Amino acid sequence: MRRQKILQNIQIENNMDLVKARQSIRTIALDLNYGIVDQTKLITAVSELTRNVLLYAGKGEIIIELIETSTKKGLRITVTDKGPGIPDVDLAITEGFSTSKGLGKGLSGTKKLMDDFSIQTEVGKGTEVVIIKWTDSDKL
């Protein structure tokens, strides 16, 4: 990674923070000239991950970073919580798996919408999901 810069740090505490998180990533994606489809995918991914935090951990944090390698630029979004963790991660990212009111598309769907997806979780400690979406824009 040649360069990285934190653009925004969002605390997730209640239902309204979901709208706030979507608004933040919407504004940032627009500023960075992501195409409309990638903007929508970013907003949707952030929405899914934020809701997971609210549903399972109650509260958590989102860090949105601008990252740059020698060849490409993008956004790295890290969503962390100190919730119960996920006992079976492989199952959790399986399409159709759900323990809540969703469609079981939360994690599996987020993974499909992004260029990179990684998850680290420990039962009783919490969960960290990192997603990356690269941009083709020259205007970063």
Add this chain to the structure above:
Amino acid sequence: MSQKIPIIKIKEDLIVSFLSDIDDIAALKLQSGLLQRIHEGKITGVLIDLTVLDMVDSFLGRLISNIARSSAIMDVKTVVVGIQPAVAITLVELGLKLEGTSLALNVEDGIALLNELKKSKYDFEI
């Protein structure tokens, strides 16, 4: 605090226009409010306008599908209109199907579709 989404009644139809990004609690209130209005009577169609939404995630997708399927049980047809191209692509990639809904491009086409659907009864898979 959560936003309120107006439900407008025109003849026998209820029209719901999402005016901005809404939180989950407001969305759930909308669902129960809409079904209550249907239960109160004389409603045969629901039109959900998503024109302003730049995102439909799995929660909202499921909610819209639930509204349509619950309405169908009460013999009310639901048409969803105004899905933006980028939202459509994202929905497909997420694998969300908006089951139970019929779709039209805009409000005008949506009303026409609702009127067509009302002519045929019991054609919904619930």
